Amino acid sequence: MAIRLGILGYGNLARGIECAVKQNDDMELKAVFTRRAPESVKTLSGVPVFSVDDIEGKKDDIDVLMLCGGSATDLPEQTPKYAKLFNVVDSFDTHARIPEHFANVDEAAKSADKTAMISVGWDPGMFSLNRLYANAILRDGNDYTFWGKGVSQGHSDAIRRIDGVKNAKQYTIPVEESLKKVRNSENPELTTRQKHTRECFVVAEDGADLKRIENEIKTMPNYFADYDTTVHFISEEELERDHAGIPHGGFVIRTGKTGMNKEHNHVIEYSLKLDSNPEFTSCVLVAYARAVYRMNERGAYGCKTVFDVAPADLSPMSPGEMRAKLL
Amino acid sequence: MAIRLGILGYGNLARGIECAVKQNDDMELKAVFTRRAPESVKTLSGVPVFSVDDIEGKKDDIDVLMLCGGSATDLPEQTPKYAKLFNVVDSFDTHARIPEHFANVDEAAKSADKTAMISVGWDPGMFSLNRLYANAILRDGNDYTFWGKGVSQGHSDAIRRIDGVKNAKQYTIPVEESLKKVRNSENPELTTRQKHTRECFVVAEDGADLKRIENEIKTMPNYFADYDTTVHFISEEELERDHAGIPHGGFVIRTGKTGMNKEHNHVIEYSLKLDSNPEFTSCVLVAYARAVYRMNERGAYGCKTVFDVAPADLSPMSPGEMRAKLL
Numbered sequence: 097m098a099i100r101l102g103i104l105g106y107g108n109l110a111r112g113i114e115c116a117v118k119q120n121d122d123m124e125l126k127a128v129f130t131r132r133a134p135e136s137v138k139t140l141s142g143v144p145v146f147s148v149d150d151i152e153g154k155k156d157d158i159d160v161l162m163l164c165g166g167s168a169t170d171l172p173e174q175t176p177k178y179a180k181l182f183n184v185v186d187s188f189d190t191h192a193r194i195p196e197h198f199a200n201v202d203e204a205a206k207s208a209d210k211t212a213m214i215s216v217g218w219d220p221g222m223f224s225l226n227r228l229y230a231n232a233i234l235r236d237g238n239d240y241t242f243w244g245k246g247v248s249q250g251h252s253d254a255i256r257r258i259d260g261v262k263n264a265k266q267y268t269i270p271v272e273e274s275l276k277k278v279r280n281s282e283n284p285e286l287t288t289r290q291k292h293t294r295e296c297f298v299v300a301e302d303g304a305d306l307k308r309i310e311n312e313i314k315t316m317p318n319y320f321a322d323y324d325t326t327v328h329f330i331s332e333e334e335l336e337r338d339h340a341g342i343p344h345g346g347f348v349i350r351t352g353k354t355g356m357n358k359e360h361n362h363v364i365e366y367s368l369k370l371d372s373n374p375e376f377t378s379c380v381l382v383a384y385a386r387a388v389y390r391m392n393e394r395g396a397y398g399c400k401t402v403f404d405v406a407p408a409d410l411s412p413m414s415p416g417e418m419r420a421k422l423l
Numbered sequence: 424m425a426i427r428l429g430i431l432g433y434g435n436l437a438r439g440i441e442c443a444v445k446q447n448d449d450m451e452l453k454a455v456f457t458r459r460a461p462e463s464v465k466t467l468s469g470v471p472v473f474s475v476d477d478i479e480g481k482k483d484d485i486d487v488l489m490l491c492g493g494s495a496t497d498l499p500e501q502t503p504k505y506a507k508l509f510n511v512v513d514s515f516d517t518h519a520r521i522p523e524h525f526a527n528v529d530e531a532a533k534s535a536d537k538t539a540m541i542s543v544g545w546d547p548g549m550f551s552l553n554r555l556y557a558n559a560i561l562r563d564g565n566d567y568t569f570w571g572k573g574v575s576q577g578h579s580d581a582i583r584r585i586d587g588v589k590n591a592k593q594y595t596i597p598v599e600e601s602l603k604k605v606r607n608s609e610n611p612e613l614t615t616r617q618k619h620t621r622e623c624f625v626v627a628e629d630g631a632d633l634k635r636i637e638n639e640i641k642t643m644p645n646y647f648a649d650y651d652t653t654v655h656f657i658s659e660e661e662l663e664r665d666h667a668g669i670p671h672g673g674f675v676i677r678t679g680k681t682g683m684n685k686e687h688n689h690v691i692e693y694s695l696k697l698d699s700n701p702e703f704t705s706c707v708l709v710a711y712a713r714a715v716y717r718m719n720e721r722g723a724y725g726c727k728t729v730f731d732v733a734p735a736d737l738s739p740m741s742p743g744e745m746r747a748k749l750l
Contacts, residue, residue: 115683119562140683195747215750222556224750225734226693229549231749232710232737233703235446279696354706356442356467360698366553367694369606371687376560379681383559403735403745407552410559411730418730420522422558423542423551 098124099389101382102158102182104148104174106130106137108342109164109187112378114141120382122412126157155181160385163187172197176204179212179399183392185385187217187377194220202399211392212399216384217377218368219243223348225402226366230350234362237352240278242270242291246344246373254319255296258312260304263332265339267295270347281351281361288322296327299335344373383410425451426716428709429485429509431475431501433457433464435669436491436514439705441468447709449739453484482508487712490514499524503531506539506726510719512712514544514704521547529726538719539726543711544704545695546570550675552729553693557677561689564679567605569597569618573671573700581646582623585639587631590659592666594622597674608678608688615649623654626662671700710737 099122103110106128117125118141125143134145146154161182165171167190175186179201188197194215205212215221219241227239248268255264270292277284284290296313300306310327313320330338345368354360370376384402387409391400411418426449430437433455444452445468452470461472473481488509492498494517502513506528515524521542532539542548546568554566575595582591597619604611611617623640627633637654640647657665672695681687697703711729714736718727738745 112681115681116562118683119681191750194750195743198746220750222560222691225556227749228734228738228745229552232713232734232739233549233706235443235706354439354442354446354699354702356445360702362698362703363694363696364549365692365694365696367690367692369690369692371689372681375681375687376689379560379562386559401746401750403738403742403750404733406731406733407555407559408730411555412559415730416522418555419525419728422554423518423521423547423728423730 098122099386100124100126100157100159101385102126102151102154102161103128103164104130104151104161104178105164105170106132106139106145107164108374109378109381110162111140112372112375113162113164113382114139114143115375116379116382117141119379120386120412122386123382127154129154151178152181158182159389160185162381162385172200175212175214176200179205179210180208181210183211183388185213185216185381185388187221187381188215189217189220191220198399198401206398209392209395209397211388211397213384213388213401213405214399215401216381218370218380219346221377221380221402222368223346223366226348226364227350228403230348230352230364230366234350234352234354234364236354236358237350237362238283240286240349240351241346242275242349243346244268244270244292244344246346246370247342251294251296251319254316255298255313258309260301260309261298262301263299263335265297265335267297269293269295275347275349278349278351279363279365281363283351289324292323294320294323294325296325297330297335297339298327299332300329341371342373343371345369386410386412425449426713427451427453427484427486428712429453429478429481429488430455430491431457431478431488431505432491432497433459433466433472434491435701436705436708437489438467439699439702440489440491440709441466441470442702443706443709444468446706447713447739449713450709454481456481478505479508485509486716487512489708489712499527502539502541503527506532506537507535508537510538510715512540512543512708512715514548514708515542516544516547518547525726525728533725536719536722536724538715538724540711540715540728540732541726542728543708545697545707546673548704548707548729549695550673550693553675553691554677555730557675557679557691557693561677561679561681561691563681563685564677564689565610567613567676567678568673569602569676570673571595571597571619571671573673573697574669578621578623578646581643582625582640585636587628587636588625589628590626590662592624592662594624596620596622602674602676605676605678606690606692608690610678616651619650621647621650621652623652624657624662624666625654626659627656668698669700670698671703672696713737713739
């Protein structure tokens with residue numbers, strides 16, 4: 097029997113899950129729950145849409161509920177709440193608040209014999225896993241994470257709030273020179289500016305002062321002031337034609353030394369190059385839904401992260417098949 | 424209290440474990456066991472050396488026994504044998520015989536409530552893990568594994584067996600052009616020749632027929648005939664000066680498609696660049712020794728592979744510290 101998934105919150109991530117479920121024979125998408133009027137939500141796959149107010153009544157039809165809300169305000173409230181009713185997976189990505197989120201979710205899930213997986217995706221998620229594996233192997237070394245080339249929604253939004261800006265897209269780009277030093281085991285100490293550059297494609301309103309807009313972007317504290325930033329003014333048509341996608345990616349690198357006299361250098365590198373950030377994230381979420389289901393069946397209750405999941409639990413293959421084909 | 428390790432078989436891998444233990448505060452190396460005369464074995468760290476005949480008497484002094492024998496004849500016999508007395512870790516790397524080895528070791532370990540981890544290292548090992556993770560995430564895609572640049576012991580040995588050859592070192596090198604196609608989501612079907620080239624550094628005996636040696640290398644079935652092979656004749660001094668190390672590495676790449684119409688491409692890449700193949704492998708073995716110890720304490724008996732180990736079990740950090748620092 098297929099693992100029955102539900103989705104709470106219908107946006108890019110939810111659409112990604114709809115696509116991913118189609119690629120996983122052992123999964124079935126049963127329902128989408130929304131805070132909007134259900135009839136106003138049109139899903140890609142035609143899966144039924146219900147009001148979130150009716151979610152408790154569907155408790156027995158859903159094996160794992162995929163929480164697709166945002167990390168700022170939705171998930172801190174939703175994940176503990178729904179972990180009392182469902183096994184859940186979320187993509188909570190506010191790194192600094194993970195310990196607090198974990199504690200809240202753990203208590204809720206344990207009280208109801210549910211399994212709740214938080215902070216799933218690629219960072220946190222696959223990047224975290226690679227940091228852990230690489231640190232466990234190379235005990236004496238340095239960690240580096242670079243993001244991009246990819247679209248930062250937060251930075252694009254920040255540009256759009258500037259007076260005279262109609263639309264904008266911002267790309268975060270790793271500094272190739274620094275990547276090269278890291279891969280070369282030079283163990284550089286890198287400033288913010290040395291790790292990433294920012295490239296902005298901006299559609300200005302007719303007659304807007306482009307010099308002022310460019311200056312406001314480049315000097316914006318936190319978002320751009322500490323980076324080398326390039327600003328290109330383009331037409332709305334160009335933005336739609338050349339910058340419609342949501343690509344992303346990045347690199348997790350650990351370099352370390354071994355040997356009686358630390359005479360040998362090693363480089364472990366994990367990288368992602370993604371055409372669609374939300375669709376890839378959704379694929380990770382769906383793989384972890386499989387693990388959540390299996391772990392709950394085995395009585396592994398409470399809050400879990402990617403660190404707690406044996407890789408075998410992510411795969412639809414049998415253990416014997418895995419050993420024969422992938423080991 | 425530290426986890427007490429023993430080593431069976433004192434070669435490059437064992438020396439790597441000696442080095443790795445120094446970098447892990449929670450580990451202690453208690454003894455080396457050898458089939459040779461113990462007094463003839465000089466360890467790097469001064470750890471005591473015993474005859475393998477005395478190993479059973481040391482049963483209670485060792486938490487995990489690291490099996491450092493070869494995959495061809497040592498491990499198929501040793502791992503099941505010692506899994507009846509110790510928790511063990513091996514680096515069995517004959518991919519085709521893993522299912523059979525697993526079955527033998529599983530029966531032995533279960534009969535004695537021991538935990539036995541087989542096929543640990545980087546391939547099988549870290550590369551296998553990355554194949555599994557990437558396959559669980561990108562369900563519709565292609566897998567590629569490239570090895571090198573690195574020294575192949577087997578190919579170096581094959582050259583040394585040729586008449587007129589004093590010494591030799593062979594490097595396996597991935598074909599850059601093919602790597603580029605894979606990373607570019609072109610999903611090429613690659614022949615043996617298109618994946619790797621082979622570069623040989625050969626010290627010939629005085630007066631040997633170099634043309635004949637070169638021809639024998641390049642036409643050697645299985646080892647070289649299916650590859651583009653380059654042969655360089657150098658002096659013994661050059662070989663010692665420029666080719667003394669045992670570097671290796673490689674790339675595991677999975678490319679896949681997502682989206683309702685498979686319109687988005689994704690590339691997951693894991694790579695290693697290692698100055699010392701045996702020392703890096705040993706670091707992986709030691710991390711998995713930690714997991715074996717913990718899993719045995721929890722009653723997880725029988726044969727395990729890297730697929731069965733929750734990443735958290737590899738790390739000396741507490742779960743809370745891991746979540747705060749690595750997630």
